[in-house]
Amino acid sequence: MNAPDRYERFVVPEGTKKVSYERDTKIVNAGSFTIEREDHTIGNILRMQLHRDPNVLFAGYKLPHPLQYKILVRVHTANQSTPTQAYTQAINDLDKELENLKQAFEDEKIRYEERPKQGY
Amino acid sequence: MPKKGTKSRKGTDDEPKQEEKNKLPEHLEVQRTRVVCKGDAPVNTEGFQYAGAFAAMGIDNSVSADKFCKNFKVVVNRLTEDDMEFDMIGIDASMANAFRRILIAEVPTMAIEKVLMADNTSVIADEVLSHRLGLIPLDADPRLFEYISENDVPTERNTIVYKLHVSCKKGSPRLTVKSGDLEWLPEGSQLPLASPAQSGDKQKTYTSFSQSQKDILEKPLGVKFKDITIARLGPGQAIELEVHAVKGIGKVHAKWSPVATAWYRMLPEVVLREEIKDADAEMLVAKCPVNVFDIEDLGNGEKRAVVARPRACTLCRQCVMGPTGEVMGPTVEQVELRRVRDHFIFTIESTGALPPEMLFTEAVRILEEKCERVISELS
Numbered sequence: 093m094n095a096p097d098r099y100e101r102f103v104v105p106e107g108t109k110k111v112s113y114e115r116d117t118k119i120v121n122a123g124s125f126t127i128e129r130e131d132h133t134i135g136n137i138l139r140m141q142l143h144r145d146p147n148v149l150f151a152g153y154k155l156p157h158p159l160q161y162k163i164l165v166r167v168h169t170a171n172q173s174t175p176t177q178a179y180t181q182a183i184n185d186l187d188k189e190l191e192n193l194k195q196a197f198e199d200e201k202i203r204y205e206e207r208p209k210q211g212y
Numbered sequence: 213m214p215k216k217g218t219k220s221r222k223g224t225d226d227e228p229k230q231e232e233k234n235k236l237p238e239h240l241e242v243q244r245t246r247v248v249c250k251g252d253a254p255v256n257t258e259g260f261q262y263a264g265a266f267a268a269m270g271i272d273n274s275v276s277a278d279k280f281c282k283n284f285k286v287v288v289n290r291l292t293e294d295d296m297e298f299d300m301i302g303i304d305a306s307m308a309n310a311f312r313r314i315l316i317a318e319v320p321t322m323a324i325e326k327v328l329m330a331d332n333t334s335v336i337a338d339e340v341l342s343h344r345l346g347l348i349p350l351d352a353d354p355r356l357f358e359y360i361s362e363n364d365v366p367t368e369r370n371t372i373v374y375k376l377h378v379s380c381k382k383g384s385p386r387l388t389v390k391s392g393d394l395e396w397l398p399e400g401s402q403l404p405l406a407s408p409a410q411s412g413d414k415q416k417t418y419t420s421f422s423q424s425q426k427d428i429l430e431k432p433l434g435v436k437f438k439d440i441t442i443a444r445l446g447p448g449q450a451i452e453l454e455v456h457a458v459k460g461i462g463k464v465h466a467k468w469s470p471v472a473t474a475w476y477r478m479l480p481e482v483v484l485r486e487e488i489k490d491a492d493a494e495m496l497v498a499k500c501p502v503n504v505f506d507i508e509d510l511g512n513g514e515k516r517a518v519v520a521r522p523r524a525c526t527l528c529r530q531c532v533m534g535p536t537g538e539v540m541g542p543t544v545e546q547v548e549l550r551r552v553r554d555h556f557i558f559t560i561e562s563t564g565a566l567p568p569e570m571l572f573t574e575a576v577r578i579l580e581e582k583c584e585r586v587i588s589e590l591s
Binding site: 098101111125133143144148180181184189192205207 | 263281286289298352583
């Protein structure tokens with residue numbers, strides 16, 4: 093069997109950086125982030141979050157190959173920002189949103205459980 | 213110049229005008245917030261995600277975290293032991309899809325990984341039996357256990373041991389082996405690894421538990437459903453084996469997936485563009501297989517169609533199609549089927565290891581951890 097081990101899809105090998113950034117040599121304020129051992133799950137929400145930023149001119153991601161377990165996120169920003177700033181801002185916003193989402197879900201679950209008691 | 217003490221109305225007059233100016237035209241607003249489903253295919257499926265999509269019109273399409281938090285809403289519609297349905301209002305499809313993917317493939321559970329076969333004289337081959345055992349949902353909380361790697365020794369913290377010892381006596385009828393026959397061994401493996409050097413030595417087994425799992429767990433471990441058929445034994449046949457369950461995720465194998473399935477759909481919206489009355493109304497109500505429409509009596513013998521249950525719509529498109537399936541007929545132009553782009557009806561069906569609401573909370577936590585990792589390790 094020459095199939096790669098399943099755990100290779102999510103375990104970052106030793107000596108490999110989880111996230112690396114490469115600046116674009118031809119366009120100002122543009123660059124690519126390589127995120128190891130991630131897939132569409134994080135790639136798509138990161139792209140979506142970057143699109144929401146008014147300073148981001150272009151954001152996109154791709155999986156180079158199904159057997160290469162990494163994603164490439166390309167970001168191009170306006171002069172007021174840099175790709176690294178936009179990336180950091182996007183992740184921080186995402187964190188904030190997820191925290192809010194979790195809290196809203198917990199609150200609603202408690203409300204739902206109390207509904208029969210209140211005679212709905 | 214207004215008198216002292218009187219309020220200038222200039223600002224208040226301008227505000228509605230400004231608001232009116234910064235509003236999208238109706239057709240664009242529909243494109244932005246809805247997916248319209250025509251008789252042959254849906255249109256406007258991409259949406260306007262880019263923050264500057266309407267910059268030329270002076271409208272900001274960006275979404276800040278604060279704006280999201282203000283608009284986001286969750287409504288639980290159904291919550292049972294095994295499944296739940298809830299609405300998430302104000303989120304993007306990419307986030308809903310991320311939760312779906314995580315629920316299916318990344319929330320950990322416990323499942324049988326190793327089968328130590330002592331005896332199997334049944335008609336089922338060892339590897340088929342092992343595969344069937346692996347897919348049995350276990351009633352064990354994965355959060356109480358640790359992951360085990362290839363070189364780790366099985367301990368009470370990372371492995372659950374069950375044994376199955378059944379035989380069908382000669383002359384007795386066929387015996388069905390059920391998942392309920394699996395017996396939990398809190399003390400660890402009972403199969404000897406090698407014979408002891410001296411008779412006084414403790415027998416070495418396939419696990420090295422330092423204490424009983426009964427001491428560290430609040431409730432006994434078992435299988436979720438006790439009536440799953442594992443095999444059928446004929447007279448004189450027997451199965452004797454021991455299984456080791458470990459923690460894993462669905463990405464490695466589907467047996468570790470905590471959900472039977474998790475899916476979402478966008479909220480359906482059915483719009484009657486003009487009044488549909490009398491015979492046409494009757495025809496429209498008869499067309500819909502899930503009773504989305506109802507007849508409203510207007511008095512003086514007039515009836516009209518109303519949208520009573522839009523949520524039930526499955527988008528079969530019968531209402532926008534003619535009798536033979538072509539896109540024509542009296543109601544085609546009058547009915548518009550849409551999906552609300554930021555309103556997701558999410559359904560989670562758990563296999564039983566964790567309750568569905570816990571699964572979703574775990575999925576959110578896992579996504580948060582992913583975000584932490586991809587930012588903390590940026591060099």
